Amino acid sequence: MFRVVCRRLWVNRRCQAGINCRFEVTQRFFTSEDSPIEAEGYRDLQVLTRHQKQQYERLGYLVVPDVFSKDHIEQMRKDSRKLKQTNHLFVLDRQHTENKPILLRLRCISNHSKIFLDTICDAKLVEITSDLIGPSVRYINQEKVNLKPPESSTSVIRWHQDWAFFPYTNDSLVTVCIAIDDSTKENGCLQVIPRSHKGPLYSHFQDNAFISAITDPALDSNSAVHVEVPAGGVSFHHGFTVHGSSANMSRHYRRMLCFNYSSADNWPLIGVGGHEFTNHGPVDWERYCSTVVKGKPSLFPRMQALPVSIPIPFDSGYDIYEHSKSSDDGMMYVYDYKM
Numbered sequence: 001m002f003r004v005v006c007r008r009l010w011v012n013r014r015c016q017a018g019i020n021c022r023f024e025v026t027q028r029f030f031t032s033e034d035s036p037i038e039a040e041g042y043r044d045l046q047v048l049t050r051h052q053k054q055q056y057e058r059l060g061y062l063v064v065p066d067v068f069s070k071d072h073i074e075q076m077r078k079d080s081r082k083l084k085q086t087n088h089l090f091v092l093d094r095q096h097t098e099n100k101p102i103l104l105r106l107r108c109i110s111n112h113s114k115i116f117l118d119t120i121c122d123a124k125l126v127e128i129t130s131d132l133i134g135p136s137v138r139y140i141n142q143e144k145v146n147l148k149p150p151e152s153s154t155s156v157i158r159w160h161q162d163w164a165f166f167p168y169t170n171d172s173l174v175t176v177c178i179a180i181d182d183s184t185k186e187n188g189c190l191q192v193i194p195r196s197h198k199g200p201l202y203s204h205f206q207d208n209a210f211i212s213a214i215t216d217p218a219l220d221s222n223s224a225v226h227v228e229v230p231a232g233g234v235s236f237h238h239g240f241t242v243h244g245s246s247a248n249m250s251r252h253y254r255r256m257l258c259f260n261y262s263s264a265d266n267w268p269l270i271g272v273g274g275h276e277f278t279n280h281g282p283v284d285w286e287r288y289c290s291t292v293v294k295g296k297p298s299l300f301p302r303m304q305a306l307p308v309s310i311p312i313p314f315d316s317g318y319d320i321y322e323h324s325k326s327s328d329d330g331m332m333y334v335y336d337y338k339m
């Protein structure tokens, strides 16, 4: 309880800071040719240009460079190196050994490091997201750092839609990927299929089991693009956008902090047993409020008629890397980078 209350107070302070630094943020992102988007109610908080917002709406993704400073990114690098023990919070590479530890994913990292919690609640990031999804923003508490080990193909992530993992009552779900290292074609940057956020929702099931990857042979990935993001930049993609990533062919780790935001009136359809709450127990008003970083909490979900499937089994569905291995049916889901 103490922790939740502290966190809530701290988040509120961050929100306040967000409002105070509004003008600095605005100046940084507007150029003279671009004008702020006009929208009732929150016009003065707009950070993105009309062009950027239109790109997200049209293509289902957007890259915003230089959101975080070099110092901020360096601190995240340092803190991500500190966490080396293996336990249920970490996903290990199949070749992991005690002598040569290889991590693929650090889960719930904001519980362990203030710099990551700072990043999730960052005022500039929240304002950009607000431009994309509306006046209220909350973070969905299942953030992770995805690490792609050097010269390794074990961290391939096959085509999928995040909505298939965590369906909500409306489609304000947006995935945020913060480049801790330059994210390039060579080191397995994110790839997206532009316009796939308009639907359909593809099947992620095999033999009636959720397998964390699209199994529908109708998926056409020919128009996929690489989303290269320099360290400190951020890419945003819609919950329906089909995406994945290929092997890291470089000599260095590729690290990326990934998490989701949504509007405060977006509630998980999977309910108390779902992904978002597995680390925290049943839904709890206090904890939910602590995740609202802009606008007002709401107990009245905004409902939209959307295609939904329930990702059962939950447990095995969590480990996207294992499924990439076990569901190799010969289909080419993600482009491999060729030198």
Ligand SMILES: O=C(O)CCC(=O)C(=O)O
Pocket: 146, 157, 188, 189, 190, 243, 244, 245, 256, 258
């Ligand atoms: O780390 C990556 O390259 C892709 C991340 C992703 O799609 C995921 O974690 O769902």
